[in-house]
Amino acid sequence: MHTTEFAIEIENLEKCYVKDVKVLDDVSFTVKKGEIVGYLGPNGSGKTTTIKILTNLLSPTSGHAYINGIDVNKNPKEALKPVGALIEVPGIYDYLTPHDVLRYHGKVHGMEKDKIDARIEEVLKTVRLSDWEHKKLGAFSTGMQRRLAVATTILHEPEILILDEPAIGLDPKGMKEIRDMLKQLQREGTTIFLSSHLLNEVSDTCDKVIFLDQTKVIAYDTVENIKNMVSVKRIEAKFLDQLSTDDLDRIGAIASVNEVEVANGRIHIGFDGKPETSHQILAKLISSGFRVSSYAPETVSLEDFYVSIMSDERGVN
Amino acid sequence: MTSLKNDMRTDISHLFLNIRFELKKHLNRKRIVLVVALAIALPILFYAIPPLLGGDYADTANAFASTNLGFITLLIVISGALFAGDAVSGEFEKKTGLTLFSTPQRRTSINVGKFAAALLATWFVISVYYLVTMLEIAQIFGFGAISVEFGMSFMLALIYAASVVAVIFFFSTIMKGTITSTLIGFFLLMLILPIIAGVLQFADVEPWFLVTYSSDVMTNVLGTSTGGFGSSGPAQRIGGGFSPDFYVGVGVMLAYAISLFLIGIGLANRRKME
Numbered sequence: 001m002h003t004t005e006f007a008i009e010i011e012n013l014e015k016c017y018v019k020d021v022k023v024l025d026d027v028s029f030t031v032k033k034g035e036i037v038g039y040l041g042p043n044g045s046g047k048t049t050t051i052k053i054l055t056n057l058l059s060p061t062s063g064h065a066y067i068n069g070i071d072v073n074k075n076p077k078e079a080l081k082p083v084g085a086l087i088e089v090p091g092i093y094d095y096l097t098p099h100d101v102l103r104y105h106g107k108v109h110g111m112e113k114d115k116i117d118a119r120i121e122e123v124l125k126t127v128r129l130s131d132w133e134h135k136k137l138g139a140f141s142t143g144m145q146r147r148l149a150v151a152t153t154i155l156h157e158p159e160i161l162i163l164d165e166p167a168i169g170l171d172p173k174g175m176k177e178i179r180d181m182l183k184q185l186q187r188e189g190t191t192i193f194l195s196s197h198l199l200n201e202v203s204d205t206c207d208k209v210i211f212l213d214q215t216k217v218i219a220y221d222t223v224e225n226i227k228n229m230v231s232v233k234r235i236e237a238k239f240l241d242q243l244s245t246d247d248l249d250r251i252g253a254i255a256s257v258n259e260v261e262v263a264n265g266r267i268h269i270g271f272d273g274k275p276e277t278s279h280q281i282l283a284k285l286i287s288s289g290f291r292v293s294s295y296a297p298e299t300v301s302l303e304d305f306y307v308s309i310m311s312d313e314r315g316v317n
Numbered sequence: 318m319t320s321l322k323n324d325m326r327t328d329i330s331h332l333f334l335n336i337r338f339e340l341k342k343h344l345n346r347k348r349i350v351l352v353v354a355l356a357i358a359l360p361i362l363f364y365a366i367p368p369l370l371g372g373d374y375a376d377t378a379n380a381f382a383s384t385n386l387g388f389i390t391l392l393i394v395i396s397g398a399l400f401a402g403d404a405v406s407g408e409f410e411k412k413t414g415l416t417l418f419s420t421p422q423r424r425t426s427i428n429v430g431k432f433a434a435a436l437l438a439t440w441f442v443i444s445v446y447y448l449v450t451m452l453e454i455a456q457i458f459g460f461g462a463i464s465v466e467f468g469m470s471f472m473l474a475l476i477y478a479a480s481v482v483a484v485i486f487f488f489s490t491i492m493k494g495t496i497t498s499t500l501i502g503f504f505l506l507m508l509i510l511p512i513i514a515g516v517l518q519f520a521d522v523e524p525w526f527l528v529t530y531s532s533d534v535m536t537n538v539l540g541t542s543t544g545g546f547g548s549s550g551p552a553q554r555i556g557g558g559f560s561p562d563f564y565v566g567v568g569v570m571l572a573y574a575i576s577l578f579l580i581g582i583g584l585a586n587r588r589k590m591e
Contacts, residue, residue, distance in 0.1 A: 055419035056419065057415065057589060058590065078421070079421075080420065083419075083421070087415045090415035095345040095346050096342065108334065108420045109420070109421065149416070152416060
């Protein structure tokens with residue numbers, strides 16, 4: 001047994017599919033109980049490999065993955081008891097029904113017979129598949145299959161949810177439902193570890209974010225702290241008067257302004273990101289007779305951080 | 318101690334759950350219906366065709382049974398291929414294993430469950446074939462004509478089925494595609510091993526170690542050849558060829574069944590979802 005303070009603990013994880021070619025390189029992080037943590041990274045960064053090791057679908061080359069302090073790869077039967085996992089896009093048994101599949105999973109998790117049937121009704125209602133309980137899965141659309149996979153994952157009311165791209169194949173309504181469901185589950189105390197390439201989804205849903213790139217963890221912090229790490233290099237300004245091309249040229253000529261762009265009736269001013277420079281630009285605008293009605297740094301998204309950090313990592317200016 | 322007991326109890330309950338789940342899959346896929354239909358149709362043909370063509374049945378019940386069971390080997394291999402061919406490879410090829418293998422149960426419970434379900438389904442098909450044959454014997458020769466040897470043949474068919482399922486299950490654990498694993502197992506048992514056996518016999522070498530050769534004991538035990546049950550020594554020559562010794566044949570079939578089952582389970586347990 002390892003420390004049980006954390007729901008998930010990844011310790012110096014390393015994975016090579018081919019000798020000396022690392023897919024994960026010394027990856028370590030922890031997820032506290034009750035947290036909802038996003039796991040982000042470009043394709044091939046090792047997200048799914050981490051999740052597969054965490055659910056015993058793969059063995060690590062070295063290092064450990066613990067769930068509630070139990071080494072998943074040494075004692076998967078015990079470690080995976082409190083887990084509901086949705087990994088990649090799992091296949092379906094065309095010739096079975098949602099009832100057959102959910103009943104099997106309920107029994108694997110040791111649920112009582114009476115409870116399984118009641119819970120099947122409940123989860124199928126949650127994922128809008130109640131009318132399809134006894135229909136063969138072969139007739140299901142991709143979105144319906146995905147919703148059934150989600151139902152399977154939450155059937156036994158797991159303490160820990162491990163989700164790999166849960167929104168794949170879902171329509172906007174389905175995506176919103178998943179987001180709402182995750183928030184509801186977190187309120188009920190479920191720990192959620194979520195890999196996704198949809199940064200807005202992660203930003204809306206998660207407390208913390210782990211960025212993985214080129215096999216390594218490059219950042220792990222709260223969403224707010226991550227956003228603060230990005231230096232804002234653009235200001236959005238509004239003016240009382242309509243600006244002419246000459247006006248835009250005058251703004252562009254201000255020292256420290258390196259870019260002026262008009263979009264949706266707003267002026268976007270590029271600069272070096274330093275607060276002093278921002279102040280100087282504002283002072284110059286006012287002293288030049290521009291009637292400024294609003295002046296604010298542009299909102300930072302996880303996407304900005306993602307782009308900035310990935311560019312830095314690759315030495316891209 | 319209590320924890321170990323509970324652990325074993327859940328393992329056993331998972332094993333039975335997996336057997337039931339796999340059997341349900343076989344039933345829903347209708348494959349079992351197809352082979353059961355064959356198991357009924359084949360002996361009925363042997364029963365119906367002789368009178369239709371003006372011929373007679375064999376003189377004795379055992380001789381009738383021996384003729385009737387001419388297709389039992391084929392039926393066992395077809396059943397084994399259909400039920401065990403994609404048992405493990407299917408979970409990887411169709412990615413259903415992503416959900417199945419991340420559940421809190423031992424891989425052994427899943428894989429042994431798959432093997433057992435394939436074996437039970439194959440045994441059921443064989444039982445139907447023998448039951449229909451038995452009813453035909455009773456109708457033609459009377460119930461009293463159903464011999465101990467017929468019962469022995471049935472038991473040997475069950476043992477051969479275990480070795481066939483083990484061979485095909487083994488390929489299912491090492492192959493990536495379901496079609497490949499099914500076809501390799503099928504052609505190995507229906508074509509490759511019989512050809513090797515034929516070549517060896519032609520070279521005057523008894524292929525006692527080949528399971529397909531050993532399967533002849535299923536019909537030999539009915540007394541239609543001079544070899545088989547009760548014979549001693551490694552081999553009995555019949556008309557210039559070889560015939561498997563009863564005990565050696567049973568031993569070889571059991572050896573294939575047990576060794577390939579254990580190797581297959583070991584490989585399936587170690588296989589990862591890459």
